[in-house]
Amino acid sequence: MKFDIVTIFPRMVQAGLAEGVVGRGIEGGLLDVQVHDLRDYTTDRHRSVDDVPYGGGPGMVMKPEPLARAVEDIRARRGVPDAVVLLTPTGRTFTQAEAVRMTRLKHVVLLCGRYEGMDERVRTGVATEELSIGDYVLSGGEVAALVVVDAISRLIPGVVGDEQSVAEDSFTRGLLDYPHYTRPAEFAGQRVPDVLLSGHHADVRRWRKKAALARTLERRPEMLNTAALDDEERALLDEIRKETNNERD
Ligand code: ADE
Helix, strand or coil: CEEEEEECCHHHHHHHHHCHHHHHHHHCCCCEEEEEEHHHHCCCCCCCCEECCCCCCCCCEECHHHHHHHHHHHHHHHCCCCEEEEEEEEEEECCHHHHHHHCCCCEEEEEECCCCEECHHHHHHCCCEEEECCCCCCCCCHHHHHHHHHHHHCCCECCECCHHHHHCCCCCCCCCCCCCCCCCCEECCEECCHHHHCCCHHHHHHHHHHHHHHHHHHHCHHHHHCCCCCHHHHHHHHHHHHHHHHHHC
């Protein structure tokens, strides 16, 4: 999959791409990511990417022309992208479902905003969609672009070594993940649940399902309204609800 990231902080983005799963995906040729310095697409002596807002008020607004030129250049040199995404807190919220949807795309351009905002004509005339990574305001879209590239990349077959671990992630099945343990069997006075040491695979599987359901019920109950539960999971959920009611009584 191909990504082009347009930013005024190319080194910050490059650093975030260099390590871990995404770094290995790039090295292995499964990901083709290029970072573009927005200032290379300016035409004035000062390489300005922002200007004062029409109508007055605080802060600066990102100019439309350098971003439009950057996308034009990417089109010419890298091909027509499937999506041009503007990272902004006013965009649609990026979720795991959205990451899954985007794995169908072959080429995505990510535009990182900075300053108080972006000239509206970037949204209407350059970007094809707008994404937010959550209800908080970052000082720019760079970290958000890295989040989007990471979440999509790890879903591309081969990028994460262990496909099974991706399939079992939190959110993939609409539930939070179950708790994980490794050695030692006792740490800081806390023991690993006996069932995980028992070697009974069916019991381990059932314990994990139940633990994932209990954790989801406690922390994110609204997720259970849309999770696709099988018969065993519905029965386990009833069991958990009864147990928690008994504890309260
Ligand atoms: N830029 C600033 N805040 C952001 C957010 N929450 N998501 C995406 N881009 C942003």
